[in-house]
Amino acid sequence: MSTVLTVDDSKVVRTMVTRHLQPYGCTIVEATNGQEGVDMARTHKPDLVLLDVTMPVMDGRQALGELRKDDATKGIPVIMLTAESGRDLVVEIAKLGVHGYIVKPFQQETFEKEVSKVLGAPAGAAAPAGATAVDPKAVLIVDDSEKVLAMAKAALEQTMTVLTATSGKDAIAQYAKAKPGVVVIDLVMPDMDGFATIAEIQKLGKSSCVALTVRGDASLHEKAKKAGYAAIVEKPFQAGELLEHVTQAASAGASPDDVLKDFVSEDGGCPVFSLPNQSSKLLIKLLPIFGKKLRSLAEDGNDKLIVDVAQLNELTSEHVAGLVRLLTEAGTLGIKTAICAPDALVTKLRQIAETKDAPYASTRDGARQSLQ
């Protein structure tokens, strides 16, 4: 049985950690400051230390230094816990060698993702890989109206592989074969309705489902959410509206690597991050993934990065905040950045304190050259 040491001065955090560690069936020991933590690590030789950054007596940074100095404790994996405001500090601490970090407040899912890297997946959680792997580029539309199917297909076929089914039964058969990442289902259909259909699909794989419903029926919305629908689109829908919900659902179900494929690339040997021209939800999801990718780029010895914002139609405050965070993290890691943006956006970005001095270019070639 593994042993996990939690070091945090807050009882709420220690209690939450204990709750979230339950599925792992491990022994948990607790310390309330860095000094106690170091002492307990020496005594208990835990398999993992969850270490808070800011604590009285001895903070997480010093404690990590102590653990790394001592032969008896230097090999113990450490995951840092940090407040939202302490992210910058973590990037710095990460250089001392940690296995990951978790931003507080955290939920079970985020916690498990990091902790499982060290302890392995909790017992009973792992399903066979083949059973849940889905194709993030495919979408299945289920509706008894041919007209709706045609409209949905037209809206989505440029960006995804579109499959269609005219009944719940037909949908199950198609789903089992193709395992599309997203399934769009009409809630009201003869024989097998959208609720029966999603229940069957959830048994077969982990795809995100989007419900189609008639405008104005609010009670159905609640019911659909409870049944597990990630989003609800009301008919008649605009092509763009359906596309946005489906793209979001696709990125929600896809693994970070799948999401990254669209937004991380390389140009002439220089890594390129592109900001999505979509709602802030995708951006919020992408930022931590970008952060992780940044750190692995730094570890691989990269010191240049192009951030491409050319495809943005407009500059929202979320985009600016995301961009600033990306540039700051890159700066902390010693990565030089150039921003590839059309002139109109450059003018706006130059008005903002954090982005006014960044090197800009209108093409990727130009951006690459400015980094030479």
Add this chain to the structure above:
Amino acid sequence: MQEALATPLRHDDLQARVRSTLARLSQTGALPSLPAAASAALALARDPEADVDKLCRVIQTDVGLSARVLRVANSAALGRRNPARKLQEAVITVGLRKTCDIMVAACAKRLYEGATARAEELWNHSLAVAVAAEELARTTRRVEVGSAFLPGLFHDVGRVAFLLADETAAEVIEGLAADGDGAKSFLEREWYGFDHAEAGAILAEDWGLALELCDAIRWHHEPSEAGAARELATILNAADAVAYKLGAGATLEPPASVTTAHLELSPEDEASLLERVQAAWDAQRDLLG
């Protein structure tokens, strides 16, 4: 977590952090939002040019709202001789501002419904506090009667946001508070970096509630800190205590910080106040069904 306590954040920074934390925790990446008709009603409540026709147009966009407003207009309390049949008549009987309150309450109820049993208890509590705040405003004349209902209704909306974001955390915090490990607001700040009153004030601000009303929400556990909103925050604090006395608390035991003491009511006044609030609360629950 000391960093959250040691350095006071500028309002903008805190606002950004509340929004980003709640969005990050929510399943959808979005903050809890009000149905469109409620936002429109809130905007109208602040609009000096609002008139019966404008309000009726908004009411008609939401299924069920028209029926509800007609029901209030024809309720015994308003004593119409002939029942109102048209929406316009009903709005005139009920009054513009009160109609806005009813619309917002009817829409806000949906935010709590069906989420969890705790959320539904919180709805009951919120409605009791809204009614109590209105009654206290009327009795004490410390604030304008019309300004108390909505902040009362939204005073704990931060807790709903916490519940919707992560039920386990909300449960752990309540458990620790009940075990004497610290006041709930302190534990919330340790976990989220801000407490439910702050989160509620920021959500209410996003939804279009007037800033002073949001400040009263922000300080409903510490009214003396509320600056210009001090009177209203005191009313909310006392209304919270009244709700507990009527068995409509948000937890089993009232937090130490809520009290009717600041209002200096005589025992007789307090007893009759409790009766009036109970009656008004029953009527509201019946109405919103």
